[in-house]
Amino acid sequence: MPNGGWLFELVALVVTLGVICYPTVVGVSGGSTKQFVCDDGYNGNNTELVLKNALLCGTGYNARQRPVKNQQDRVAMYIGADVMSVELVSNSNNKLELTVELSMQWFDIYLHWNKKEHGNINTLSLSEQDIWTPTVAAKSLLKSRVQSSNHCFQVKCHLSSNGEVIYTMLCTFEVDCLDNTHSWAFETRNCPLRIFTPGYNINQLSLFHFQRRLSYSVFGVYPYKITSFQMAIVNNTVTPEFRMDVVVERIVGPHLVIFLTMILLLMAVNLVITWFGIDAPCRGVMTFASLALHLMYTTILYWYSMTRMEPALKLANVLLGSSLITVLLVALLAYSEKMSKRDSSEVPRFLKTLYGTLSRNATLQPFLQLEYINLTKPKIKSTTENVEAHLTNHVTDVDPLPAAMASSKDTLEQNDSDEEVDLTNVKWSVFVQPFDRAIFCGIATTYVVMLVVLFLV
Template sequence: MSNGGRLLVSAVCAVILLLICYPVIVSGVGGTTKQFVCEDGYNGNNTELVLKNALLCGTGYNAKQRPVKNQQDRVAMYIGADVMSVEMVHNSNVKLELTVELSMQWFDFYLHWYKKEHGNINTIPISEQDVWTPTVAAKSLLKSQVQNSNHCFQVKCHLSFNGEVICTMQCTFEVDCLDNSHNWAFETKSCPLRIYTPEFDINQLSLFHFQRRLSYSVFGVHPYKITSFQMAVVNNTVKPEFRMDIVVERMVGSHLVIFLMLIIVLMALNLIITWLRIDSSCRAVLTFASLALHLIYTSILFWYSSTKMESALKLANILVGTSLITVLLVALLVYSEKMSKRESNDAPHLLQTIYRALSRNATLHPFLQLDYISLGNPTIKPTTENVETHLNNHVTEVEPLPTTTTTVAATSNDTLEQVDSDEEVDLANVKWSVFVQPFDRVAFCGIATAYVFMLVMLFLA
């Protein structure tokens, strides 16, 4: 046989094979069972068709009537869902597209048979149009649009000999979401979906949830991720509902983390300020710089929380607390500047009493004796000697600086040791920079405790 003849024979065989398999292919692609058409007196060899004819034809079966013995009875239906995919709707930040496979099971009082009389058939595929099937609708929020069963496809139903009907279908619904910014570093969305039967109330139909393992897709929601997925049946409303609650969240970006790091830096700055001498220019510069930065960042965060995201409000409130502490440090600096200009220390009697109590406490004494930070710079520990004594020689002008630092530190320690002893010390002769040192140590502990408390409240809220 020539090549042309072989090709012709192959083409004819392919056409014959296609004609034979076409009904099977079409049935498989559709994924549904065609509606049964009653034929009076059907006596074919197909046992399933004979059974369907016996159940649906000439019996007065009405697919639109609830399949119960008495009309006051309820249809008990079990319902469940397997989530196939979850995707964000294009160009929308408040909608999810949810594809689920719904499973429904109930008993039809009128559709049952004896297996021995019908070739021991247990189950037959049947169209949802041939049997009573509840209409499914879905709604997300109260103001959301109702989505009917047109969003469902690949409906498959099976009927068992005892009247059990099981239908599965795949449905795609759009779910409206609500923003929930409880966690400051994340954007959280709650997306509820209510599946119900609009034509029946709770006196006609009761829903029960399949006790099957819950599964859902973790893909398709980037940059979000599913953090919670719950299903529940509610029969205490007008319409029985099958509810699905989806919670997705995403990290809103590193900008809030950067703000948190800036807040921690400002907190550390306020703690360092208490370890600089009260009469040093370095302390004055850092104190007012800290106040300015607090005011700027607090304004920015309050603006950001009102225009961008509500979760930044917690960080703004923390900055308000740290700003108040900075204001107290500024007040202490201004008051100390006023007191240091006086010839003698005439501090209020209450402060003198507290000073004596702190200095004489054996437990606190070692901590109160810790000296200020010394950077070897007159701006940190200014000299108390007259500058005119060093104008004659330029070399000798620099040499007394370490001695001055040591002298001031020794004076501070000697004064504290004298107060710690039983000897009475005239506090009027104590320099204000030495007098305020115990209060700086107490302020450091109080500020550190307040900051720890605020950070704990931030992450536990």
């Protein structure tokens, strides 16, 4: 019996401490204001404590009952939300952590006072345990789990003298997202969120949205960009719902890196094209392939910049300039195909003059005489020399220049003394080679200027 009495007293002490401490712990964890404790001794100079005591104590006010006079009446509640941050849930590509600031407003007909009788106090800060507040839960898709208000923090509750209650809190919910198949390459996600009151039906609570809350924060959502944020109130279901449809996509950086990489690759293709012979099949294939890729990618980039991401418009303009250069390469290829079937004497005079001017420039000659890329040239030449020849003769003959290059070199040397260029024995492919080198320099300079302007702007 002595041992049993000691154990009983210990249990009673623990229960007593729990009853005393529970309201305080709940008030601290649930919000910034502690729960008010009624006391008949509030008759001092603290006007707010006296007012709280007059409203909440000895009046029969029950924080668990809806603030309506008749049970068939509905509580009209206004609700809104601001998106504060968007983060990707770790180890998941289809879930986001959405932090929203929920704001709710309603009237409590039992909590109002005369300001003149209570020191002109207009508002009171209360704990959500002191007065009636709705129970909030959230759900994303139909198969998603229900998330309670335990994910909410920084709860604030303000009561006005006319009974208006403004209830705000920050809540972090996991939102299941659906990929948009029409724009999958851009990682666009549609993330619906449903906030509802599981303890009340539409006959007890009606929801309305704040007109001023139909916006979202533009800061704090990195690395995502909210492209659409829509709210809707649904009161025709069993439980009134506040729905948010958030469409997010990755912010400018990752997309523009992909776009810029593709543009740089297309620019490199255009620069390589001029290093193949004008009559080489490889040049024709590369030129038309580059034109097709430029046109297709320019169209896609302009569409994307107009409908989804405006900063991509600058890259679209750069790509348009590269597309025009590709058109010029196609025109040069078509003109060369036409001229290669004619006699060299039919070359326009201004081209002959320009050819002679470029050829007589000693500074440009080494660059203008660079050989075309020859894919058909064998990498290992056969030889009939025997081993003894290599042992006795230490001087080897230098391979002669290709016939086309030799003809080009002879023509360039001839230009040093002749005013007019004789193109009778010069093939069109040799004649156009210096122009290819000049075109290469012009394209490279244009690209550098375009990229510099892009990054400076």
